[in-house]
Amino acid sequence: MEKIIKFIKDTFNTNEFIPLHEPRFIGNEKKYLNDCIDSTFVSSVGAYVDRFEKDFAEYVGSKYAVATVNGTSALHIALLLVGVEQDDEVITQPLTFIATCNAISYQKAHPVFIDVDGDTMGLSPTALLAFLNKYAEKRDGVCVNKSTGRIIRACVPMHTFGHPCRVDEIQAICEEWGIFLIEDSAESLGSFYKGKHTGRFGKLGAFSFNGNKVVTSGGGGVIVTDDEVLAKRAKHLTTTAKVPHPYEFVHNEIGYNYRMPNLNAALLVAQLEQLDRFLENKRQLAGIYKTFFANIENISFVNEPNDAQSNYWLQAVLLENKEQRDLYLKETNDNGVMTRPVWRLMNELDMFKHCFAENIENAKFLEKRLVNIPSSVRL
Numbered sequence: 105m106e107k108i109i110k111f112i113k114d115t116f117n118t119n120e121f122i123p124l125h126e127p128r129f130i131g132n133e134k135k136y137l138n139d140c141i142d143s144t145f146v147s148s149v150g151a152y153v154d155r156f157e158k159d160f161a162e163y164v165g166s167k168y169a170v171a172t173v174n175g176t177s178a179l180h181i182a183l184l185l186v187g188v189e190q191d192d193e194v195i196t197q198p199l200t201f202i203a204t205c206n207a208i209s210y211q212k213a214h215p216v217f218i219d220v221d222g223d224t225m226g227l228s229p230t231a232l233l234a235f236l237n238k239y240a241e242k243r244d245g246v247c248v249n250k251s252t253g254r255i256i257r258a259c260v261p262m263h264t265f266g267h268p269c270r271v272d273e274i275q276a277i278c279e280e281w282g283i284f285l286i287e288d289s290a291e292s293l294g295s296f297y298k299g300k301h302t303g304r305f306g307k308l309g310a311f312s313f314n315g316n317k318v319v320t321s322g323g324g325g326v327i328v329t330d331d332e333v334l335a336k337r338a339k340h341l342t343t344t345a346k347v348p349h350p351y352e353f354v355h356n357e358i359g360y361n362y363r364m365p366n367l368n369a370a371l372l373v374a375q376l377e378q379l380d381r382f383l384e385n386k387r388q389l390a391g392i393y394k395t396f397f398a399n400i401e402n403i404s405f406v407n408e409p410n411d412a413q414s415n416y417w418l419q420a421v422l423l424e425n426k427e428q429r430d431l432y433l434k435e436t437n438d439n440g441v442m443t444r445p446v447w448r449l450m451n452e453l454d455m456f457k458h459c460f461a462e463n464i465e466n467a468k469f470l471e472k473r474l475v476n477i478p479s480s481v482r483l
């Protein structure tokens with residue numbers, strides 16, 4: 105254990121506390137923030153929001169991008185846009201951050217938990233298909249769960265720690281079964297699957313720019329889509345559903361104040377300029393960890409899956425069992441090296457205990473063994 109702690113400290117070239125993931129502001133952040141303040145447009149209207157949306161769409165290769173106040177609101181609006189409503193079911197994975205399930209719950213829909221793949225840690229297309237073959241049928245083009253009578257409206261896979269799941273297979277299954285695919289790409293900016301950016305396989309994708317992400321706006325999110333109608337509705341709904349008018353206040357439906365402030369967008373535009381540099385640095389760190397852990401018994405480094413180019417947002421290792429994991433967590437944290445276990449499985453939380461969660465062996469296995477290790481860009 106001592107050897108591991110020393111190695112991580114040497115890698116980050118410090119004897120001070122090493123956080124899990126620190127942001128880096130080493131580009132035009134201050135310049136753009138000052139410019140934003142000088143313009144007085146610091147709030148929900150401003151040139152940086154428009155510039156960010158254009159830059160982001162270009163980077164991921166989508167036709168449209170709509171900036172939001174955080175990733176959770178991006179997910180919420182994406183679900184609303186494909187028609188998820190009260191008593192619908194939404195398929196997702198038990199191994200995810202709470203925000204995925206919160207967004208589903210905001211629409212008063214029910215999460216259905218399907219297992220992840222052991223290698224990608226994201227939703228398993230094999231498990232998804234097995235579930236649908238056993239429990240679902242298509243009625244007039246709509247997928248219905250025969251055991252509950254509810255409509256299975258959407259499927260939300262998540263790219264865990266930035267490692268892409270087998271999203272092309274998931275996309276094909278969703279299409280066949282009449283289910284809308286929305287990717288929770290909160291963690292996967294800069295991650296590609298079979299050459300295509302994550303978040304672009306389904307109808308809509310949602311990203312987060314929370315302070316711990318690859319690039320940050322302090323708080324922020326974005327919805328991406330190739331569908332012009334959905335993009336326009338996303339913009340309308342996230343900006344209080346105000347009908348454009350030079351001075352009148354007319355709102356034509358219940359909307360949300362989910363727009364990203366210009367101040368946050370200014371920070372993000374500067375961060376996005378450095379994304380490629382950050383990604384290269386994170387990949388380099390993954391290589392260093394991989395080589396080191398190859399010679400450590402009972403711990404394995406989590407590599408990017410086949411066919412994927414991962415952003416290596418949070419680097420991770422797998423321990424032998426829960427006891428070893430707990431020991432590893434304690435020793436590292438006690439010695440100034442921040443490490444964290446993966447999230448509790450969603451179906452174990454009080455709010456989602458009643459939800460469907462059969463055959464989730466991979467998720468259970470990973471939950472007991474996965475640990476995130478320091479992953480900041482070293483620049």
Ligand SMILES: Cc1ncc(COP(=O)(O)O)c(C=O)c1O
Binds near residue numbers: 200314
């Ligand atoms: C998987 C996942 N989904 C959704 C979110 C929500 O993003 P935010 O914190 O920006 O609301 C996050 C990150 O925080 C996340 O990791």
